[in-house]
Amino acid sequence: MANRTQRVVLVMDYGDIRGGLEKVCIESALALKAAGKDVVFFCGVAPVDPRLQAAGIQVHCIGVQDIASDPSKLRAARNGLWNNAAARKLDEVIRDTEDLSATVVHVHGWTKSLSSAIGPVVTAPDIRHVFTMHEYFFACPNGGFYNYKTNEICNTPAMGLGCLSTNCDLRHPAHKAYRVARKLVQSARGGLPSKVRNVIYISAVQQEVMQPYFPPSTTLWQVANPAVSEKRPAVNVAGNTDFCFVGRLVETKGALEFARAAHRARVPAVFIGDGPLRGAIKAANPQAVILGWKQEDEVVQHLHNARTLVFPSKWYECQPLVPIEAQALGIPVICGDWCAARETVLHEETGLHIRSLDEGGGFDHALTRLSSADYAAQLGQAAYDRYWAAPLTMQRHLDRLLGVYEQI
Known part of the structure; x- marks a missing residue:
């Protein structure tokens, strides 16, 4: 195998483990570092998992609050749509290297604090990048193709007339309206997914659901998330x-x-x-x-x-x-x-x-x-x-x- 990639910039909303997405990102960061890669970890919300810096990984946390916990609803709404500060800092971190061609930027999550403002930064023509889909936000405003009012899978084409006229959100209709606005900004200004050149999917179901929403220029790669590494005796x-x-x-x-x-x-x-x-x-x-x-x-x-x-x-x-x-x-x-x-x-x-x-x-x-x-x-x-x-x-x-x- 060639060795073009010397530096990996991992990007996600949170600095610690709050679910499967964060666990995969953080543990892969540690594994990449152990494999000899120069790993940079970029996130929006503190705290940061102490194992990262202890392993010698360069950490950049911009110290914002996620849109759900920010006491200022106006600021949360604004940053949720477009977080300029996150985009500027990420661009600075990515380009802080003598050989940009040896860097891969790998995004695991952006919807909770970083926003789609990072889209034009990551998908710039001179940046090698890949996004892992841990959900369905590239297409669906609520990220799950799920109607929380009827408690069933939603088969309505995302952002079509049926989607826009359906209140599928768990909370108030205004929340669905905000998610639609965020998706419009994400598509029109953030270039997500139209400008994304590489996407990792983690199941065939996900590929089947999402394939129609990507342009032909996007390459989809299947990389299953890690599960169990330690073999234990079988349960009786x-x-x-x-x-x-x-x-x-x-x-x-x-x-x-x-x-x-x-x-x-x-x-x-x-x-x-x-x-x-x-x-x-x-x-x-x-x-x-x-x-x-x-x-x-x-x-x-x-x-x-x-x-x-x-x-x-x-x-x-x-x-x-x-x-x-x-x-x-x-x-x-x-x-x-x-x-x-x-x-x-x-x-x-x-x-x-x-x-x-x-x-x-x-x-x-x-x-x-x-x-x-x-x-x-x-x-x-x-x-x-x-x-x-x-x-x-x-x-x-x-x-x-x-x-x-x-x-x-």
């Missing part, structure tokens, strides 16, 4: 009874539907997480156990009591890691056939797909089928073997990432 699912859900107890994740289906199928439902639907879940299924939020190691411990991991998320997702992590432990997974999890959960081989969360959609039947210890053990072993035959390790992610860098 045949000896367990718990049907486990991991995540926020909210409408989009299908938590309440799982509680109802588990009650109908008479299987023990265990929720690792918390959220506004806690009360509704207990009302729908009094036998359900809600453990609340747990640390990563504690989640793994609880999964050692699982018969099955249930992932009933209602939206497309991008590359959900919880089903992958469960299969790496030898736990079969139930997921929707509309969701990106279907790519890693093979129907009737490593888990089961369901058609919908309604009573006739196969959810109850899937839970009943995996009540069989032998069947669960069969699928769980297949899941374990399949994952570890080609594990999504950080090294594998890094190799693919460096391969993309060399070609852009």
Whole structure:
């Protein structure tokens, strides 16, 4: 492999881990540094993960607040549309080098604090760049192709008349109007996605949904996010009874539907997480156990009591890691056939797909089928073997990432 890329500038809204996006960005920064690259980390919101500077990574945090937490609504709205300060500083950081051609700028997130003002900076003709899609903001104003009013996937073309006339936002219609305005600025002034030359997608579902919104000049690269690198013994699912859900107890994740289906199928439902639907879940299924939020190691411990991991998320997702992590432990997974999890959960081989969360959609039947210890053990072993035959390790992610860098 050639070695054109000596310096990588990683860009995201936050300086610490707040979700999967930030975890991938920060951990890949550390891996790139360990691989001998000159890594620069640029972010909008403090605090910054202390591991970055400890590893010798150059950090630039402009110290703004994200648009949701800024006490000045006017400033938040203005910066959310166009953050000039972020753009100027990022341009300065990118160009602070003797050989710009050896630099790749890799953007992981910009919608929470940096804004699309960084678009013209990153996509300048002399800048080698790539954006990773961790959501759907390049096209959809709310970032998810999901109608939060009807709680279903939105198939309306983004920014078309149907989109503009639909209040799909979880909050006030004015919030949807602001998101539309932000998307218009993003497209017209920020050049996102029309000027973007390289995009990383993390699942085939994401590619399928987003491909129509990119110009022919944009090259799409598939680079799966890292998942589990440490191999642990397979869970004895045949000896367990718990049907486990991991995540926020909210409408989009299908938590309440799982509680109802588990009650109908008479299987023990265990929720690792918390959220506004806690009360509704207990009302729908009094036998359900809600453990609340747990640390990563504690989640793994609880999964050692699982018969099955249930992932009933209602939206497309991008590359959900919880089903992958469960299969790496030898736990079969139930997921929707509309969701990106279907790519890693093979129907009737490593888990089961369901058609919908309604009573006739196969959810109850899937839970009943995996009540069989032998069947669960069969699928769980297949899941374990399949994952570890080609594990999504950080090294594998890094190799693919460096391969993309060399070609852009």
